[in-house]
Amino acid sequence: NAGVMQNPRHLVRRRGQEARLRCSPMKGHSHVYWYRQLPEEGLKFMVYLQKENIIDESGMPKERFSAEFPKEGPSILRIQQVVRGDSAAYFCASSPAAHTDTQYFGPGTRLTVL
Amino acid sequence: QKEVEQNSGPLSVPEGAIASLNCTYSDRGSQSFFWYRQYSGKSPELIMFIYSNGDKEDGRFTAQLNKASQYVSLLIRDSQPSDSATYLCAVTFGSARQLTFGSGTQLTVLP
Numbered sequence: 001n002a003g004v005m006q007n008p009r010h011l012v013r014r015r016g017q018e019a020r021l022r023c024s025p026m027k028g029h030s031h032v033y034w035y036r037q038l039p040e041e042g043l044k045f046m047v048y049l050q051k052e053n054i055i056d057e058s059g060m061p062k063e064r065f066s067a068e069f070p071k072e073g074p075s076i077l078r079i080q081q082v083v084r085g086d087s088a089a090y091f092c093a094s095s096p097a098a099h100t101d102t103q104y105f106g107p108g109t110r111l112t113v114l
Numbered sequence: 115q116k117e118v119e120q121n122s123g124p125l126s127v128p129e130g131a132i133a134s135l136n137c138t139y140s141d142r143g144s145q146s147f148f149w150y151r152q153y154s155g156k157s158p159e160l161i162m163f164i165y166s167n168g169d170k171e172d173g174r175f176t177a178q179l180n181k182a183s184q185y186v187s188l189l190i191r192d193s194q195p196s197d198s199a200t201y202l203c204a205v206t207f208g209s210a211r212q213l214t215f216g217s218g219t220q221l222t223v224l225p
Binding site for chain 2: 031033035041042043044045048055056059091093095101102103104105106107108
């Protein structure tokens, strides 16, 4: 029973490049959440998605960041024109249908911007 | 302002002792409460969740919730060196599904 999968596990980008982070939820889970953990800081919510819908993006920076969860395939968090301040661990979590809030986290993607 | 607060520690306990971790939250509209464990460089791992006032036990772990006082705690009995990690308290508020995390308490269990 595979858990939440994220790839890549480590990603290095130069300033101005694009970063694409992928997340496949646990089998049977239809809710995906993205969180960011900056160095020496706590986990912060970014965006909540269901298939083909963004439910809540209140934690997402207004510029350069976008997320999607298409009908087929993984959820993608996209960061355009990365800056050094984007260096962080990005975690995806998934949960089953709406009757539970319990979220299970993937291994994360560590993004380093040079 | 919806906030979750934890003592950052570090908290040190000897092996075999009870470790007590506390968390307070600012909003009475909170719904669900979670404890996650995070080892250095790893992702958060769910330990327990609790929805109702009172105690909930799972093995060596006990979660305690007091909504009137707005706190939730985690007790770890018979602490082991492998329990050394950062413990994160998380809360969902109102109808929102996302987790709001505290800053975490670093626990060290001394052999």
